[in-house]
Amino acid sequence: MSFLNSSSLTSSITLPTSVQNNWAAVGLAFLSAGAVFGVSRTFISSSRSTYIINSSGERLPHADEDTRFSRFSHGKELGDRLVKELGPIYTFQSGTLRELVLTQPEDIKVYYRDALGKDESKAHIKSLAISFGDYMRRFLSQSVGFKFGNDWKRIRDAVDPHFIRKMALDAVPNMKIDYDSWMKALRGNAAAVAKGSSPNDPFEIEAVAATKELPFKAIAKSIYGETLNDKWYERLWELHMIHERVMANAIGNKNATKAWYRFFPTQANKDLRAFKNGYKAFNFEIVAESEKLGYDTVAVRMYGSVADGLISEDEFNQTLDEILFANIDVTSVAQAWFLLDIGKYPDIQERLRAEVASVDEYDPKAVADYLSSTTNLMHLVHSESARLHPILWYNIPEVISVEKNIGGYHIPRGTSVCISTYHVNTNPAIWGSDSTSFRPERFKEISSSQYRHAFWRYGLGPRQCLGKNFAPLIVKLVALKVLKTHRIETVTDVDFDRMQFTVTPKAALRFTPLRMSFLS
Numbered sequence: 463m464s465f466l467n468s469s470s471l472t473s474s475i476t477l478p479t480s481v482q483n484n485w486a487a488v489g490l491a492f493l494s495a496g497a498v499f500g501v502s503r504t505f506i507s508s509s510r511s512t513y514i515i516n517s518s519g520e521r522l523p524h525a526d527e528d529t530r531f532s533r534f535s536h537g538k539e540l541g542d543r544l545v546k547e548l549g550p551i552y553t554f555q556s557g558t559l560r561e562l563v564l565t566q567p568e569d570i571k572v573y574y575r576d577a578l579g580k581d582e583s584k585a586h587i588k589s590l591a592i593s594f595g596d597y598m599r600r601f602l603s604q605s606v607g608f609k610f611g612n613d614w615k616r617i618r619d620a621v622d623p624h625f626i627r628k629m630a631l632d633a634v635p636n637m638k639i640d641y642d643s644w645m646k647a648l649r650g651n652a653a654a655v656a657k658g659s660s661p662n663d664p665f666e667i668e669a670v671a672a673t674k675e676l677p678f679k680a681i682a683k684s685i686y687g688e689t690l691n692d693k694w695y696e697r698l699w700e701l702h703m704i705h706e707r708v709m710a711n712a713i714g715n716k717n718a719t720k721a722w723y724r725f726f727p728t729q730a731n732k733d734l735r736a737f738k739n740g741y742k743a744f745n746f747e748i749v750a751e752s753e754k755l756g757y758d759t760v761a762v763r764m765y766g767s768v769a770d771g772l773i774s775e776d777e778f779n780q781t782l783d784e785i786l787f788a789n790i791d792v793t794s795v796a797q798a799w800f801l802l803d804i805g806k807y808p809d810i811q812e813r814l815r816a817e818v819a820s821v822d823e824y825d826p827k828a829v830a831d832y833l834s835s836t837t838n839l840m841h842l843v844h845s846e847s848a849r850l851h852p853i854l855w856y857n858i859p860e861v862i863s864v865e866k867n868i869g870g871y872h873i874p875r876g877t878s879v880c881i882s883t884y885h886v887n888t889n890p891a892i893w894g895s896d897s898t899s900f901r902p903e904r905f906k907e908i909s910s911s912q913y914r915h916a917f918w919r920y921g922l923g924p925r926q927c928l929g930k931n932f933a934p935l936i937v938k939l940v941a942l943k944v945l946k947t948h949r950i951e952t953v954t955d956v957d958f959d960r961m962q963f964t965v966t967p968k969a970a971l972r973f974t975p976l977r978m979s980f981l982s
C-alpha cells in the first residue's frame with residue numbers, strides 16, 4: 463500500500479522501500495518528533511473542534527481534509543489550491559489535529575518571535591503530529607533536532623562551534639578529492655546509460671541517481687577528518703546500510719511504534735541494537751584513534767563536550783547520526799535540482815562555465831573563495847534554485863507555547879503551526895510578478911533583509927539548520943566539477959517523484975564530455 467492512501471503516519475507497514483528510506487530522510491534534520499518523548503508540555507489545543515477567530519469573531523478559513531501525506535506528495539497542488547480557496551492564512555487537518563498554515567512573511571515573523579523562549583516555558587515545542595513512536599525514540603530522541611527549550615540550547619552550544627563557516631571552508635579541499643573521483647566514475651554508474659561506446663560520447667542518468675551518495679562521504683570526512691581512511695569508511699558504510707533498514711522500520715512499521723515492541727526478538731529490534739551499539743563503538747574507537755594519531759577532528763572536539771559533561775554520550779552519538787545518516791537525501795536532492803536547473807537553461811550554463819573557467823580547481827583557496835562568494839553568478843543561480851525548490855512543500859510544524867495574534871487572528875497557545883514554503887518563496891509582494899520564473903539576477907536586485915522572512919531554505923526562525931554553512935558548498939562543488947568537464951542538458955520534463963518525502967525531482971540529465979583529458 464502506498465503511503466498516499468494510508469490513514470495514519472504509522473498505519474502502513476508496507477511502504478515501498480524507496481518511500482521508507484526517503485521518509486527516513488525527513489531529514490531528521492528537520493525533525494521534530496520530540497514532543498512525544500517524555501515532555502510534560504503536551505497541550506496541543508488545535509483539535510478538530512477548535513476554531514480560530516479574529517477580533518470580529520470571524521473564523522479562520524479551514525480545509526477539513528487530512529493533509530498528512532498529500533502535503534508532501536502533492537504539496538504544490540495542495541498549497542496552490544488552498545491559497546486560492548482560503549487565502550494567505552488558513553488551517554488544515556493533520557489527522558485529528560487542526561494545523562495553522564502561514565504564507566506571509568509578516569505572519570512568519572510574528573510566529574517565530576521568541577520561538578526559543580528566554581523563559582523555557584514559552585519556547586516553541588515540536589509537534590506531536592509527526593511523532594513516530596517508541597522505535598525511533600530509542601535511537602534518535604537524544605539528537606539535537608528532536609530537542610527544544612534548554613536542552614536544545616545546551617546541545618547546540620556544544621555542537622555549533624564545529625559547524626561554523628570556517629570549518630566548512632576548511633573541509634572543501636578534502637571534499638574536492640571525492641568530487642573529482644565521483645565525476646570520473648559517473649559514466650560507469652549502474653544507473654547511467656551511455657549514448658555511444660567512446661568515452662567522449664554523452665551518457666544519461668537520473669539526476670537523483672547521479673547525486674545520491676555524494677554528500678555522505680563529504681559530511682563523513684568533515685566529521686572524522688584524516689582518520690577516515692578506506693577501512694573506517696567501509697565500516698561506516700555498513701552502518702549506513704543497517705541505518706537504512708532501521709529508518710524504514712521507524713517510519714513504516716506500525717508495530718514498532720508501540721512500547722511493547724522492543725521486547726520481541728524481531729529483525730527490526732536486532733538491527734536497531736546492531737546500529738546503536740555499532741555506531742557507539744565506531745565513534746568511541748575512531749575518536750581514540752584520532753587522538754592517538756594527533757588528528758584534531760570535529761568528532762574529537764565534539765567528544766570533548768561529553769568528557770566535559772556538557773552533553774551526554776547518547777546526545778553525541780545521536781546528533782552525529784542525525785547529521786550524517788539522516789541528511790544524505792536532503793543534500794543530494796538539492797544537488798540534483800541544482801544540476802537540473804543548470805541543464806534546463808543553457809544560456810545560464812554557458813555564463814556559469816565562463817565564470818568557473820577562471821577558477822583554478824587545483825588551488826584550494828581559489829575553490830573555497832569561489833564557492834563561498836555571495837556575489838558571483840554561481841551564488842545567484844544556487845539561490846534561485848534553492849528558492850524554487852524547497853526541500854519540503856510544508857515544513858515540519860512547531861507548537862506555539864504562548865497565545866499570539868497572527869494575521870489578525872487570535873492563535874491560542876498549543877496551536878501547531880507550519881509554513882507553506884513554496885508560497886513564501888514565491889510571494890509576489892517580495893519576489894515580484896515573475897516570482898515563479900527562474901531568474902537568478904533577482905538576487906542582485908533585492909537585499910537579504912528584504913526577504914528575511916520570505917526565503918525558506920535552512921529555516922526561517924532562530925532555530926536553523928546546523929549544516930547551513932556546509933550545504934551550499936557541497937551543492938555548488940558538484941556544479942563546479944560538472945561545469946569544468948561536461949555540458950549538461952535536462953533531457954526529460956522535470957516531474958516530482960511523489961513517493962518521496964522530500965521534494966524530489968524525476969528527470970534525467972545528459973552529460974557530454976567537454977574534452978578527453980579529464981578521463982586520463
Ligand code: HEM
Nearest residue numbers: 491492606607785789793796919920921926927928929933
Ligand atoms: C541543501 C541541504 C540542506 C537543507 C536545505 C537543509 C535544511 C534544513 C532545515 C529547513 C532545517 C530545519 C530548521 C528549522 O527547524 O526550522 C534543518 C535542520 C537541521 N539540519 Fe539541515 N539542511 C541541509 C543540509 C544539512 C547538512 C549537510 C547537515 C549536516 C551538517 C544538516 C544538519 C541539520 C541538523 C542537525 C538540523 C537540526 C537542527 C536543530 O534542530 O537544531 N543539514 N535543515
